[in-house]
Amino acid sequence: AATYDIAATETKWQQVWDDLQPFRADDDSPREKRYALTMFPYPSGDLHMGHAEVFALHDVVARYWWQRGYEVLNPMGFDSFGLPAENAAIRNDEHPDTYTRANIARSIESCQKYAASFDWSRTFNTSDPEYYRWTQWLFLKFYERGLAYRKNSPVNWCPQDQTVLANEQVVNGFCERCGAEVTKKELTQWYFKITDYAQELLDGLDELEKTWPDRVVTAQRNWIGRSEGAHVTFALHTATGEREIEVYTTRPDTLYGATFMVVAADAPLAADIVHPDRAQALEDYLVEVRKASDIDRLATDRPKTGVDLGITATNPVSGEQVPVWASDYVLADYGTGAIMAVPAHDQRDLDFAKAMGLPVRRVIDVPGAEDPEESGVATSGDGAYVNSGELDGLSDKASGIRTIIERLEADGRGSGAVNFRLRDWLLSRQRYWGAPIPIIHCPVDGEVPVPEDQLPVTLPMLKGADLKPKGTSPLGGATDWVNVACPTCGGPATRDTDTMDTFVDSSWYMFRYCSPNDDTQAFDTDKVNAWMPVNLYVGGVEHAVLHLLYGRFFTKVLNDMGLVGFREPWSAQLNQGFVINQGKKMSKSLGNGVNLGDQLGAFGVDAVRLTLVFAGPPEDDIDWANMSPDGSLRFLQRAWRLSGDVTSAPEADVATGDVALRRTTARTVHDAAELVETYRFNVLVARVMELVNATRKAIDSGCGPADPAVREATETVAILLSLVAPYTAEEMWERLGRNPSHETTVARAGWPVVDEALLVEDTVTAIVQVKGKVRGRLEVSPDISDADLEAAAMADEGVQRAIDGATVRKVIVRAPKLVNIVV
Numbered sequence: 060a061a062t063y064d065i066a067a068t069e070t071k072w073q074q075v076w077d078d079l080q081p082f083r084a085d086d087d088s089p090r091e092k093r094y095a096l097t098m099f100p101y102p103s104g105d106l107h108m109g110h111a112e113v114f115a116l117h118d119v120v121a122r123y124w125w126q127r128g129y130e131v132l133n134p135m136g137f138d139s140f141g142l143p144a145e146n147a148a149i150r151n152d153e154h155p156d157t158y159t160r161a162n163i164a165r166s167i168e169s170c171q172k173y174a175a176s177f178d179w180s181r182t183f184n185t186s187d188p189e190y191y192r193w194t195q196w197l198f199l200k201f202y203e204r205g206l207a208y209r210k211n212s213p214v215n216w217c218p219q220d221q222t223v224l225a226n227e228q229v230v231n232g233f234c235e236r237c238g239a240e241v242t243k244k245e246l247t248q249w250y251f252k253i254t255d256y257a258q259e260l261l262d263g264l265d266e267l268e269k270t271w272p273d274r275v276v277t278a279q280r281n282w283i284g285r286s287e288g289a290h291v292t293f294a295l296h297t298a299t300g301e302r303e304i305e306v307y308t309t310r311p312d313t314l315y316g317a318t319f320m321v322v323a324a325d326a327p328l329a330a331d332i333v334h335p336d337r338a339q340a341l342e343d344y345l346v347e348v349r350k351a352s353d354i355d356r357l358a359t360d361r362p363k364t365g366v367d368l369g370i371t372a373t374n375p376v377s378g379e380q381v382p383v384w385a386s387d388y389v390l391a392d393y394g395t396g397a398i399m400a401v402p403a404h405d406q407r408d409l410d411f412a413k414a415m416g417l418p419v420r421r422v423i424d425v426p427g428a429e430d431p432e433e434s435g436v437a438t439s440g441d442g443a444y445v446n447s448g449e450l451d452g453l454s455d456k457a458s459g460i461r462t463i464i465e466r467l468e469a470d471g472r473g474s475g476a477v478n479f480r481l482r483d484w485l486l487s488r489q490r491y492w493g494a495p496i497p498i499i500h501c502p503v504d505g506e507v508p509v510p511e512d513q514l515p516v517t518l519p520m521l522k523g524a525d526l527k528p529k530g531t532s533p534l535g536g537a538t539d540w541v542n543v544a545c546p547t548c549g550g551p552a553t554r555d556t557d558t559m560d561t562f563v564d565s566s567w568y569m570f571r572y573c574s575p576n577d578d579t580q581a582f583d584t585d586k587v588n589a590w591m592p593v594n595l596y597v598g599g600v601e602h603a604v605l606h607l608l609y610g611r612f613f614t615k616v617l618n619d620m621g622l623v624g625f626r627e628p629w630s631a632q633l634n635q636g637f638v639i640n641q642g643k644k645m646s647k648s649l650g651n652g653v654n655l656g657d658q659l660g661a662f663g664v665d666a667v668r669l670t671l672v673f674a675g676p677p678e679d680d681i682d683w684a685n686m687s688p689d690g691s692l693r694f695l696q697r698a699w700r701l702s703g704d705v706t707s708a709p710e711a712d713v714a715t716g717d718v719a720l721r722r723t724t725a726r727t728v729h730d731a732a733e734l735v736e737t738y739r740f741n742v743l744v745a746r747v748m749e750l751v752n753a754t755r756k757a758i759d760s761g762c763g764p765a766d767p768a769v770r771e772a773t774e775t776v777a778i779l780l781s782l783v784a785p786y787t788a789e790e791m792w793e794r795l796g797r798n799p800s801h802e803t804t805v806a807r808a809g810w811p812v813v814d815e816a817l818l819v820e821d822t823v824t825a826i827v828q829v830k831g832k833v834r835g836r837l838e839v840s841p842d843i844s845d846a847d848l849e850a851a852a853m854a855d856e857g858v859q860r861a862i863d864g865a866t867v868r869k870v871i872v873r874a875p876k877l878v879n880i881v882v
């Protein structure tokens with residue numbers, strides 16, 4: 060059978076597309092706008108199978124929108140600053156700048172060969188000074204608003220990458236980038252005050268829930284972690300005098316059962332209040348604590364450790380004196396860093412009490428539950444309050460909580476409170492490859508922002524310098540760069556030597572694409588408001604609480620600044636699965652990596668794209684070992700052969716064509732739209748395959764190749780395939796005589812127009828009676844109106860013969876089944 064030459068076809072159409080630039084988004088187009096965005100890659104290598112998958116899926120929607128007549132913004136750039144690119148560069152013994160530029164050039168070429176419908180006229184890299192100038196500008200705007208600040212606190216430290224990390228970058232205790240176990244360090248670092256937006260970030264999810272994947276919404280809700288409870292104040296009796304200590308609890312109703320207190324061992328408070336006799340013990344303990352990750356510290360099954368601080372506190376409702384301990388199971392930066400321990404009803408408190416021999420007092424009598432002190436199992440269920448003063452007699456939690464909060468408020472010892480798990484976003488990094496923080500430290504004036512007209516603060520190249528992570532920023536060694544005059548007093552000052560994390564760069568890139576070459580501002584507000592919010596954002600679920608949370612935060616701040624007209628950047632979202640091989644994630648150590656270039660070489664771009672789209676629902680993982688790109692290629696050749704068989708002219712009147720094939724075509728087009736809009740791209744491919752089969756059958760053993768319905772079906776195949784297999788679609792279009800001199804592209808041909816009437820496939824048989832006898836049967840639409848059915852009955856020849864000129868006295872119509880004519 061005839062086949063087309065893959066390599067020649069790819070070269071030919073790339074040239075045509077280069078000339079035509081069919082996917083340039085025009086800001087001034089009168090068409091309705093759509094913004095299709097896919098997460099931009101880190102240029103730490105060339106494109107791989109994962110990119111091939113996302114770009115193929117994403118392109119179905121972008122190309123569909125073009126065909127439907129929208130003006131589509133589908134940009135692509137590179138998240139070129141940051142650890143992934145920097146680490147890869149260091150491994151390759153190259154400067155990150157040269158290294159990322161080379162990768163970007165290769166990736167663009169690969170994307171173009173891959174026929175991804177990106178608008179390359181809008182591309183940028185986050186490491187371009189023209190871009191990071193505005194990243195720095197935004198930092199300064201946040202700083203002005205009090206949303207960027209520096210503080211000293213225990214922070215996550217990656218011993219491998221030798222830098223601090225945001226909480227969001229610590230995944231189950233390990234570095235999100237390199238997998239090393241994260242430890243804690245006490246450091247002064249820069250933060251964004253994302254916690255100011257905690258409630259709003261949570262509330263926004265109620266709307267996003269309708270169009271975002273559940274797992275992302277749930278991950279964000281849990282990460283923000285809102286809880287309701289109370290702040291309770293305990294009087295503390297230290298060696299140096301009286302002071303107060305506040306705790307956060309979700310169960311203030313268990314206050315009578317608080318038999319001791321625990322302070323986070325690494326909170327400054329612990330060292331402040333410890334009795335001098337116990338200070339050494341605390342210090343020794345701290346050495347151990349610093350090694351543990353937060354995940355370990357919060358684990359319920361971990362043996363409890365701690366130090367008696369040698370002081371007591373007063374329980375504010377019972378007046379009882381309770382001991383105060385320090386332990387690592389209380390986190391320094393959650394709540395107030397101190398807790399009231401209720402061992403009878405909190406498992407970790409009970410484990411601690413048992414380990415340290417502290418008292419346990421039950422305050423809720425949970426029916427059927429054993430005594431926690433004996434069983435070792437804390438009870439958290441509902442029951443009647445006991446040993447609880449004014450609460451005794453009550454038995455529901457809500458009234459218990461309300462009553463105790465009223466009492467605390469009356470006594471001035473506490474109040475109802477809401478707490479969030481979300482922490483401020485630590486953004487500074489002790490690494491080279493990032494946007495320098497535009498702050499100058501002056502011994503006289505303190506922190507001084509770099510004046511806006513001096514932006515960007517250019518990252519010095521430091522060619523030949525050792526950029527390996529050492530725990531402090533390599534920029535510290537660039538003395539000429541570091542030493543500057545203070546913008547305020549002119550005296551000697553130094554630049555901040557930390558750089559911003561990559562996630563800062565990617566928090567606003569979606570705005571920049573709307574006016575990518577504007578050198579007067581970060582982005583053009585009118586253009587941003589015209590294109591955004593993004594209609595569909597396609598990318599990896601691994602960003603659920605990182606990029607996807609940070610970008611939402613930035614958008615809210617920018618809206619507060621009056622720079623964008625909306626508060627959520629991404630209206631709808633789709634997360635693709637992973638491409639795996641032989642049941643496992645591809646990895647060097649397993650040797651199961653699949654090279655994209657090899658696959659493209661063997662089967663061609665279209666077959667690889669089709670395979671990835673056809674594999675299953677987009678969210679599912681694709682095991683490449685179970686795929687058959689050669690099968691995809693055979694299908695594409697089969698589709699292409701149709702275009703050579705069509706013998707009717709493009710002008711042939713399709714209305715005269717074979718009805719059965721026309722119905723199949725109409726139904727396919729109709730369903731295809733819905734399938735794309737509901738992300739069932741694999742089903743779309745299956746339907747195109749069916750249409751190809753039906754057309755082949757019509758040619759070989761049906762109406763024959765000259766029937767205009769065959770042309771209609773084949774042209775429809777070409778247009779639908781343009782969403783998935785752009786090269787094959789172009790070849791077909793050309794062979795069909797639609798684009799003989801390459802002046803257009805099938806990708807912009809427009810969505811096929813079909814006769815809606817052909818969609819009414821199901822008919823019912825209506826019976827027509829004249830004088831009580833069946834005189835006619837009509838095939839009609841199930842939703843035909845009474846009037847139409849009556850008219851159809853009257854027009855029927857057999858019926859007219861039966862009436863035979865007599866006067867019709869009455870017509871009873873029961874659409875769609877019966878017409879009874881009385882004469």
Ligand code: ANZ
Pocket residue numbers: 285286307308309310313323388389390391392393394395396397398399400401404405478
């Ligand atoms: C007393 C109590 C009794 C508690 C009880 C629970 C059950 P969420 O829901 O996550 O906000 N807690 C408070 N601060 C803490 C910290 N810094 N480190 C570790 N644990 C901390 O959890 C709030 C509960 O977690 C608080 O309520 C406190 O224990 C603990 F039957 O207080 B509870």
